[in-house]
Amino acid sequence: MFYDINKNELVSLEIYYKEVEFRDENDEIHQGVDTYFLDSCDDETLRALKIARVIESKPIDRNDDIYKEIIKTDRYDEPSNTYHIDYELRDISLDDAKAVKLEELAELKAEKLASFEFKDNVFQLDSDSKVNINGKISQILLSQAAGVPIDSINWINKDNRVVSFSKDEFIAFGIAAANHSESVLFKHDGLRTRVNSASSIDELKGIRWIE
Incomplete structure (x- = not known):
């Protein structure tokens, strides 16, 4: 050369x-x-x-x-x-470093929102799964109001195994799913605020997703 x-x-x-x-x-x-x-x-x-x-x-x-x-x-x-x-x-510049950290946090948020654990089983919690869970809870409540309660519900976990719930267990399952999503979203929002307020790359490096 x-x-x-x-x-x-x-x-x-x-x-x-x-x-x-x-x-x-x-x-x-x-x-x-x-x-x-x-x-x-x-x-x-x-x-x-x-x-x-x-x-x-x-x-x-x-x-x-x-x-x-x-x-x-x-x-x-x-x-x-x-x-x-x-x-x-x-x-890299502080603005670029913030963009990198925000992307990292967004990926973590998406990963954590995709599934959750309930009673030693991991279940999918993507958008379709949320709709299906809420739909099943509505069905349980409507059936109960109509005097023909549903005694048990079968649900498929992330490993494609069937898990059986009583109606009360499934309602608790639905509440746990909602709480999980809410917790993840609030955690992400708090970390994102810290990132945007950071004044140095060292400060950004100290921002971690800790459960």
Whole structure:
């Protein structure tokens, strides 16, 4: 890899062709090409060709730190006729860090809202599941009011196993589902407020979802 000074760009060249003019024995001018193997050229020759050697530092590993970004800088150093590519690890901006943390919290909220545990069983709690639970509770209450109460309800847990409930147990199950969703939403809202009020990345790192 070399740096073409005239074109201001990096070039992957091994051989460089330079157009030249020369005179023959009859003093007539002709066009020709000189061939240079760049890896074998000394510094003086490269400078004359307006070509610079590239010196690239070792790339940096971010180590999965979501609050860091790798900044690549490059510059041409005329005295040494070298082109330098360097890497630096920096903190992302506070606004970007807040966006990262808010996205992390949103993912956690969605994960926790998707299911909940009730009496040693994990049940799905997505939107359709909530509608089905509320529909079944309404059916239980209407049946009870009509004098034909439902004695038992079968429900499928997250592992696709059938779990049996009495009507009172299922109502308690529905209440627990609603309380779980409410708890998650309030927890998320409180953490989101802390994120938006944070004044440093270190403060953001200390904001965690703790049950």
